[in-house]
Amino acid sequence: MSRALSVYAAAALVFLHAPLVVLVLFSFNGGRFTVWEGFSLRWYQAAVSDPQLAEGLVNSLLIAVVAGVLSTVIGTLAAYGMWRRASPVLSGALYLSLVTPEIVTGVSLLALFQWAFRFLHLQLGLYTVVIAHVAFSIAYVTIVVSSRLRSYDRTLEEAAMDLGATEWGAFRRVTLPSIAPAVAAAGLLALVVSFDDYVITSLVAGVDSQTLPMVIYAMARRGVSPVVNAVSALIVVAFGAVIVVAERLQKR
Amino acid sequence: MNTRWWFLLPARVWTALFLLAPLGIVGAYSVLTRGDYGGVEAPWTMESYTRLIDPLYLAILWRSVWMATLSTVLCALLGFPLALFIARAGRRKNLWLQLVLLPFWTSFLVRTYAWLFILRDTGLVNTVLQRLHVIRTPLPLLYNDGAVLLGLVYSFLPFFVLPVYAALERLDGSLAEAAADLGARPLSTLRRVILPLSAPGIAAGCVLVFIPCLGSYLTPDLLGGGKTVMVGNLIQNQFTTARDWPFGSATSLVLMLVSALALLMMMRSPATKEML
Incomplete structure (x- = not known):
């Protein structure tokens, strides 16, 4: 049976990887159609010189960096606060954000923004996308940082406070430096999640704030x-x- | 105020304003009347919910539940042997796990587009078959339920493999050996020892696949074309083109309710009792 299992696992791996491999392979195709006509970088040249893609990339990077930093700060502080003492309401809300379908998160934020615009002279733009991305990224950051804190030795911080550090000082100068790699990892995850999002972004982005996934979607x-x-x-x-x-x- | 309060404040404010308040607004909109130019108006009414009983919309809800169930079953059938293999892979365990999760770490949109590229009329499969003179006209591989199912299974398979692998990993290998020593054949060891003991992982995997499949929007939109409408597409349409926000809101709440029921069923099932 273990023989059959190995063959099956290999086949499953092919199923998981083949679509992406052929996709990448045909990006180097000389011709326009799905027939191999020799190696070429012309589609990369075309991609690099496309103004819409360039604008989308700039917007996406801008959103991902701002939303990534904001959600990392907010999420890390929250993870630390909940590590000190559990907060069932906040962790419940964060779990809710994880199980809410993306489309529902998107339309509910759209409804909120449209309602708020009745009182404020604003409209959808890049900043609404940032707000939305921070809202769904906090949970990811909190999960990553929390799992690191679980193996963190509480006595280190107690020692710092015994030696006269304030709570904030102990966090900033003792705890934060030792969990820094996990915080950075959480930030990168938030960056990727933000950069990748299409469903929520397409609902709350302004007309003149197309992101890269939105441009790719339109092209596809x-x-x-x-x-x-x-x-x-x-x-x-x-x-x-x-x-x-x-x-x-x-892993550090 | 103690310091901990300040640590939690930003997350509390952000989630209250941009997660809970929006859901509250959707809840309120679902019992209001549609405005003449989109938006919502008084009076309060349950009309949006009663409209969901219309056969047209019931069919969409039912189709979504059916597609999500089918995707879950397929993920379970395809994912369990894979998880079992990885759990038994010895020193190469981590390598295999990384290889399975690798495609999952690339963009969701790109993964879905890859199938569009492979399945469409001028795509890889049809071009190759036409060149080999197997077929003359392209096969309709895209824009049907099968394509959506394929896309869903492809996207969410790792969600099933991961928890089941974790459950199998923890399983004491000597139990399977004992069964074999006592004369059980591999298949009956699987059925009577391994499957029951990994049930909590399987239940978790099923929910992790079912919930995102049920609320999926991008996969049916890109691979199903206009034909395979699932509840996610219905909601998007009500908030954009159709501009019937109360109905879109009511549909959103029903979708969340069904997802919550699925989660509750998993947590209540005897399989997961010991895990929690």
Whole structure:
């Protein structure tokens, strides 16, 4: 039976990886169609010189960095606070955010923003996307940081306070430095989650604030374009690099 | 005020304003009347909920539950042997786990687009088959339930493998050996020893697949075209094109209710009692 199991596992691995491998492979195709016509970088050139993709990339990076930093700060503070003493209401709310379908999170935020705009002279833009991304990223950050804190020795902090440190001082100068790799890993995860989101973003983004996934979605909808393959390949590589760094950080 | 209060404050404010308040607004909108130009108006009414009983919408709800159930069953059938293999892979355990999770760490949109690229009329499968003269006209591989199912299973398979692997990992290997020593054949060891003991992991995996599948939007939208409408697409449509916010809100709440019921069923099932 173990023989059959190995063959099956290999087949499952092919199923999981093959779609992405062929996608990346055909980004180097010389022709427009799904027939191999020799190696070429023309679709990468086309992708790099596409103004919409460039604008989407800038917007996405901007949103991911701001939302990543904000949710890392908020999530880390929350994880630390809940580590000191459990807060059932906050952890309940964070779990709720994890099980709420993305589409519901998206429309509910859209409803909130539209309601608020009745009183404020504002409209949807990049900042509404940042608010939404922070809202769903806090839970991810909290989970990563909390799991690190579980193995953190409480007595270190008690020692610092016995030696005269304030609670804030003990956190900033003793606890935070030792959980820093996990915090950085959580930040990278938040960055990736924000950069990748399409469903929520498409609902709360302003007309002039297209993100990269929104541009890719529109291109994929329009029809065959190897440019999308090229962009996808770049995203796969970039995400892979970020995740490898994040995992290394968490293991420290 | 103690210091801990200040640590929790930013998260409390953010979740109250941008998670709980929006859900509250959706709850309120679901019992209001649709406005003439979108938006909502008085009076209070349960009309949006009663409209959900319309056969058209019941069919969409039912189809979503059915698709999510089917995806869960497929993930379980495909994922269990994989988890079992990884748990028994000895020193290569971690390598295999990483390899299974790797595609999961790339963009969700890119993973879904990959299937669009493979399945469409001018996509990989149809082009290859046409070149080999197996078929003359492209097969309709895309924009049907099968394509959506494939996309869902592909996206959420790791969600099943991970908890089941964790359960199998903890399982004492000597139990299976004892069964074998006592004359049990591999399949009956599997059925009578391994499966019951890994049941909590299987239950967790099922819920982790079922909930996101039920509320999925992007997969049915891209791979199902306009045909395979699931409840997520219905909600999106009510809030954008149709501009019927009360009905979209009521549908959102029903979707969350069904998800919560699935979660509750898992937590109540005897399989997971000992885990909690």
